[in-house]
Amino acid sequence: IAVLYRSNAQSRVIEGALFNAGVPYRVYGGLRFFERAEIKHALAYLRLIENPNDDTSFLRVVNFPTRGIGARTMELLQDAARSSGRSLWQGVGAIAGKGGSNLGAFTALVDAMRDATRGLTLREIIEHVVQASGLADFYRNEKEGAERLENLDELVNAAEAFVTQEGFGKDAVALPVDEQAGRIAEGLPAAVALVDTQPDAETGEIMSPLAAFLTHAALEAGDNQAQAGQDAVQLMTVHAAKGLEFDQVFITGLEEGLFPHENAAADLDGLEEERRLMYVAITRARKRLYLSFSQTRMLHGQTRYNLKSRFFDELPETALKWLTPKLQGFGSGYARDYQAAWQRGSGLGSMVGAGRVAAAPAAFEAQARSTPNGLRSGQGVFHTKFGEGVIVTLEGSGADARAQVNFGRHGMKWLALSVAKLTPVD
Incomplete structure (x- = not known):
């Protein structure tokens, strides 16, 4: 099994998921x-x-x-x-x-x-x-x-x-200097004094997010890469995959701005080179190919809502089998894609693989009309950082629900409702 990515920065997310799941992996032709x-x-x-x-x-x-x-x-x-x-x-x-x-x-x-x-x-x-x-x-x-x-x-x-x-x-933020000095004077470790966090519900331990993250980074950087000859997932860039073949290949990050890369999308020669890279990636698979894209991705500390790559549209529809449908809009036309796919008798989702997922159009329309987390458009809400605002748009459901909120002097913000925890004020 090989997992291909366009950018080295993508590997961090994949490596982290494999590390946390205890799945052996090896980075081919590069560093973790x-x-x-x-x-x-x-x-x-x-x-x-x-x-x-x-x-x-x-x-x-x-x-x-x-x-x-x-x-x-x-x-x-x-x-x-x-x-x-x-x-x-x-x-x-x-x-x-x-x-x-x-x-x-x-x-x-x-x-x-x-x-x-x-x-x-x-x-x-x-x-x-x-x-x-x-x-x-x-x-x-x-x-x-x-x-x-x-x-x-x-x-x-x-x-x-x-x-x-x-x-x-x-x-979570650092403590004021005087309070930090007080904690140090009380004999608490410097890491504890650095950041004010909620104590552990069971042990009462308080740990700095910085100290915890540095510990995590040391663990993930440790000697946990799969050894030679061990069955493992192979991680590599598309460039590094040239000349290699695998029974199963996953191509990740098929989003506009990532694959094709934003630096190449505005230039015909650059776009053509990205298209050639896509061909290289696809032809690495002997038996089974999975293509995936992320609807949301963290970039520069902000959540970005992505458009799927134009390369999906350049592949023959008959060669694709869509899996795990995402019914919410997210500004990328997913709702239209879903309805069109349903009319063609196809499912919608990640890509090429066993099984398929489908849902009746009536169920999709009911979900599209629902109001996530009991909120509604036009409702006043309070956010701990941005203060009071008014909901302009609601999209998605469950963990993918998001809202566009007008916070006045802070402007318009898209917020993931699973994280933002908006409080109704009317």
């Missing part, structure tokens, strides 16, 4: 998400914010991006720290001259990032660190840096998904 250099650099800065005495993280980023700290300076620092039984961070003051000044500037930078990120959500902490550390500027000016920046954006998405799944709430 948390093994990539830019991700390791960002995580090292984050670990230093939480624990400045982490020598491994200190060594990784003390001179990345370059800040004039050479090998000789680091030898002196390591000797000073070793002789005094202290961490590298604690030994910085023992180094004189220009090297010592540059080391001091580095520790001051980390201290400034720690101060600046108090009171921020985990997503905002990572975004700030990527910018303030110089990582974003470094990769922005690097010839092949666009993909690395995309991976750093995906790290933000990974953090957002993690805190939501783990029950922290994505808006």
